[in-house]
Amino acid sequence: MLRFAPSPTGDMHIGNLRVAILNYLVAQQKQDSFVIRIEDTDKSRNIEGKDTEIMQILEKFALIHDNVFHQSEHLHMHQTLAIRLLQEGKAFVCTCSVQEIEDDRENAKKNSVAYRYSGHCHDVDKSQHSKLKEQGIPFVVRIKKPTEDIINHDLIKGDISTAPNEVDSFVILREDGTPTYNFACACDDMLSGIDMIIRGEDHLSNTPRQKHIKNLLDYDIDTIYAHLPTILNTDGKKLSKRDNAGSVKWLFEEGFVPDAIINYLLLLGNSKAPKEIFKLPEAIEWFDISTLSKSPAKFDIDKIRFINRGHLLMMDDRELSTLFGFADVEIGQLAKLYLEEASTTKELEAKIRAIFNPKSFDGEWGEQMRTISDIIQNAPMINDFEKFKKYIIDKSSLKDDNLFKPLRLLLTGAENGPELSLIYPLIKSYLLEVAS
Numbered sequence: 001m002l003r004f005a006p007s008p009t010g011d012m013h014i015g016n017l018r019v020a021i022l023n024y025l026v027a028q029q030k031q032d033s034f035v036i037r038i039e040d041t042d043k044s045r046n047i048e049g050k051d052t053e054i055m056q057i058l059e060k061f062a063l064i065h066d067n068v069f070h071q072s073e074h075l076h077m078h079q080t081l082a083i084r085l086l087q088e089g090k091a092f093v094c095t096c097s098v099q100e101i102e103d104d105r106e107n108a109k110k111n112s113v114a115y116r117y118s119g120h121c122h123d124v125d126k127s128q129h130s131k132l133k134e135q136g137i138p139f140v141v142r143i144k145k146p147t148e149d150i151i152n153h154d155l156i157k158g159d160i161s162t163a164p165n166e167v168d169s170f171v172i173l174r175e176d177g178t179p180t181y182n183f184a185c186a187c188d189d190m191l192s193g194i195d196m197i198i199r200g201e202d203h204l205s206n207t208p209r210q211k212h213i214k215n216l217l218d219y220d221i222d223t224i225y226a227h228l229p230t231i232l233n234t235d236g237k238k239l240s241k242r243d244n245a246g247s248v249k250w251l252f253e254e255g256f257v258p259d260a261i262i263n264y265l266l267l268l269g270n271s272k273a274p275k276e277i278f279k280l281p282e283a284i285e286w287f288d289i290s291t292l293s294k295s296p297a298k299f300d301i302d303k304i305r306f307i308n309r310g311h312l313l314m315m316d317d318r319e320l321s322t323l324f325g326f327a328d329v330e331i332g333q334l335a336k337l338y339l340e341e342a343s344t345t346k347e348l349e350a351k352i353r354a355i356f357n358p359k360s361f362d363g364e365w366g367e368q369m370r371t372i373s374d375i376i377q378n379a380p381m382i383n384d385f386e387k388f389k390k391y392i393i394d395k396s397s398l399k400d401d402n403l404f405k406p407l408r409l410l411l412t413g414a415e416n417g418p419e420l421s422l423i424y425p426l427i428k429s430y431l432l433e434v435a436s
Helices: 014-030 050-060 071-087 098-110 128-135 181-192 206-216 248-253 258-267 280-286 301-314 317-322 329-340 345-356 366-377 385-396 401-412 420-434
Strands: 002-004 034-038 067-070 091-094 140-143 150-154 158-162 171-173 196-200 224-228
Touching: 002 014, 002 196, 014 034, 014 196, 014 224, 014 248, 014 258, 014 280, 034 050, 034 181, 067 071, 071 091, 071 140, 071 171, 071 181, 091 128, 140 206, 150 206, 150 224, 158 206, 171 181, 181 206, 258 280, 258 301, 301 329, 317 329, 329 345, 329 420, 345 401, 345 420, 366 385, 366 401, 366 420, 385 401, 385 420, 401 420
Parallel strands: 002 034, 034 067, 196 224
Antiparallel strands: 091 140, 140 171, 150 158
16 A cells, blocks of 8 residues: 655645655556545644645546545554553653753754764653653653664665664654654554555655654564655755745646646656656556666756647647637637647636737737728628638738738737638637637
């Protein structure tokens, strides 16, 4: 079973979306279940409505899931498992104050060494747990650090060994009784039967801690890990939510379609793709996560624009027209004429709106435009562009620039663009509306 485990703490990042897509894709390849776990245990950081927004985004990408739940629903189970570790002597209560911990961190920083828990409460008897609760003395529960290296066999990064001191005796239950991220995550992966975890490489330091938790809870199902390389911005730094391109919402607002975004994210670090433009069902047939590059991939706006154009060209004409408020094959075909100079639905909509918006007759060619408009309002339906052009010439006596420039402005709202002979057959049904 595979899972996608987002936190409802902000807009979805494309790195998170890539994780969701790959987990879904691999689940399809394995004919396995795919579940969504909303990691909401850190109440102070949760933003109301973000869980719903996450699910709406996954729906836009057609990432069908078998189950969805909020991590907070499992609070009692997390606490029960933590107490079990305490009773088995695999965890201990810690009464070290926040100030003591901060002092230890500061000393480690001054000495240029990594912070490690002092071990001050390591040998506190488990019976102290009840006494501390009765007396109202604040405490946390820490897991005992491992006695040997934790080995992770990563599909992308290879074998990674983590020493006991790097894992350390970390907190698993906070003072308020809520689980820490690593503990809740490991417990829920166990409870859900997750046997493959695909996530970003920023989780590499969490993996040995989560494996250690599972080991102490006697979980013997082997879990396969794959940590995806970072996505970089144009400056070579990690793509963040502060970068427009890092936000899925921004990509939608700019007019990138879901199929193109999926296509682009599956190409990142992937030299084995048989072609550049494809849809997710096709990728399920050939994608191999173990062949992804170990190196970071740079976000390339020009590349995703190219891919987006390809998907718009492949889109059903009527379906494409609905993005602009129509349900007309010819409007979809009209939009595709502009894909020589546009790459997103936002850019295409500007072209389509210019055609259908009321025209201004105040410019250099305003007088000629008004003349042509009046002729069109009283003209019969003419299917052929050459016959239409001749009709306008005969009725107006306009020619050369005095004809073609105002005619283009009247029909398209722009001075340049595709040939009018290509545009006219697609807008002739709307001609009275367009030429006004």
